[in-house]
Amino acid sequence: xxxxxxxxxxxxxxxxxxxxxxxxxxxxxxxxxxxxxxxxxxxxxxxxxxxxxxxxxxxxxxxxxxxxxxxxxxxxxxxxxxxxxxxxxxxxxxxxxxxxxxxxxxxxxxxxxxxxxxxxxxxxxxxxxxxxxxxxxxxxxxxxxxxxxxxxxxxxxxxxxxxxxxxxxxxxxxxxxxxxxx
Amino acid sequence: xxxxxxxxxxxxxxxxxxxxxxxxxxxxxxxxxxxxxxxxxxxxxxxxxxxxxxxxxxxxxxxxxxxxxxxxxxxxxxxxxxxxxxxxxxxxxxxxxxxxxxxxxxxxxxxxxxxxxxxxxxxxxxxxxxxxxxxxxxxxxxxxxxxxxxxxxxxxxxxxxxxxxxxxxxxxxxxxxxxxxxxxxxxxxxxxxxxxxxxxxxxxxxxxxxxxxxxxxxxxxxxxxxxxxxx
Numbered sequence: 301x302x303x304x305x306x307x308x309x310x311x312x313x314x315x316x317x318x319x320x321x322x323x324x325x326x327x328x329x330x331x332x333x334x335x336x337x338x339x340x341x342x343x344x345x346x347x348x349x350x351x352x353x354x355x356x357x358x359x360x361x362x363x364x365x366x367x368x369x370x371x372x373x374x375x376x377x378x379x380x381x382x383x384x385x386x387x388x389x390x391x392x393x394x395x396x397x398x399x400x401x402x403x404x405x406x407x408x409x410x411x412x413x414x415x416x417x418x419x420x421x422x423x424x425x426x427x428x429x430x431x432x433x434x435x436x437x438x439x440x441x442x443x444x445x446x447x448x449x450x451x452x453x454x455x456x457x458x459x460x461x462x463x464x465x466x467x468x469x470x471x472x473x474x475x476x477x478x479x480x481x482x
Numbered sequence: 483x484x485x486x487x488x489x490x491x492x493x494x495x496x497x498x499x500x501x502x503x504x505x506x507x508x509x510x511x512x513x514x515x516x517x518x519x520x521x522x523x524x525x526x527x528x529x530x531x532x533x534x535x536x537x538x539x540x541x542x543x544x545x546x547x548x549x550x551x552x553x554x555x556x557x558x559x560x561x562x563x564x565x566x567x568x569x570x571x572x573x574x575x576x577x578x579x580x581x582x583x584x585x586x587x588x589x590x591x592x593x594x595x596x597x598x599x600x601x602x603x604x605x606x607x608x609x610x611x612x613x614x615x616x617x618x619x620x621x622x623x624x625x626x627x628x629x630x631x632x633x634x635x636x637x638x639x640x641x642x643x644x645x646x647x648x649x650x651x652x653x654x655x656x657x658x659x660x661x662x663x664x665x666x667x668x669x670x671x672x673x674x675x676x677x678x679x680x681x682x683x684x685x686x687x688x689x690x691x692x693x694x695x696x697x698x699x700x701x702x703x704x705x706x707x708x709x710x711x712x713x
Contacts (some may be wrong), residue, residue, distance in 0.1 A: 401487035405616035440504045447685040
């Protein structure tokens, strides 16, 4: 039996940015989660469970290859997992809750973390664009201090919508492709 | 689309950065504990501010010229309102903001004594260590100057200390080195760097993105792209 080669994309972002949902939407398997009840009061008011180690979903490419989507835990106290999950990744997708500017600075720190450690493309998904109070991707870009020349696209996203999730993945993959070709 | 948030987590520098960068027009409301103020924004500049008892009343006055007539406010007094209801409050950390773009019609030019660039610098001088840490989060960060920013620099009216700190940003020195060379309190340095980022005077130095050789082939990547498209 031939070993299946795993290709990895990391889905990062602050607490409650929609990482688990993003993976759920496109994964061909039921997402494997490591969720635990939220403990801190500020987190409990947002959701009951949170990822503590990682989520992962899978898309089978062919008989020899599988694409793994690894979701990181959002809180900084789990940042040791980010380092582990980022190793060998094809690229990083950082999700931001566009309705919650409280988390924008955390998102920037997460981008800094991956940018300084892994020389791979990063795409930002400005999530929850389907909600009425969502900041536009352009405003999110400015708030995150992403300079146009930084080469990090900020893409509109609704993680509950399959086409929207596919679009973000495809943008990342196209950047990887153009890097490979250059 | 309204931009809303809390000053505790999205401070004045951040708000001014978003409003000023793409020259938005509209009204910014800030609900303080004891007062709600409306700030009238024309093409990225705050030209007038006033306290309001009911937010909805602001929406009744869509023509700025008529509003000024109604308030018997002469245009040359507008900057004083910015001083009184905004600049004096830049150190306050508790409040809810919302910015509604569009909506108000401005028909003439109005005096601007406090350009948005200058407001960003003034606001940055009130940032707390916790606030600056959100952007200047790592002492190994590398920043570089953004070229052709003379006009921004002119409007920002940096003081001597801030000018000296800006002169140290060159794409080679880390935040730690800039702090050491500036020989100033770290908070002063970090506040200045935070302001420069918001002004677009500096940016994070771009790291070269390189795929590890052999990490993936073009053929496999094309296959993955096709697979994702077909999901």
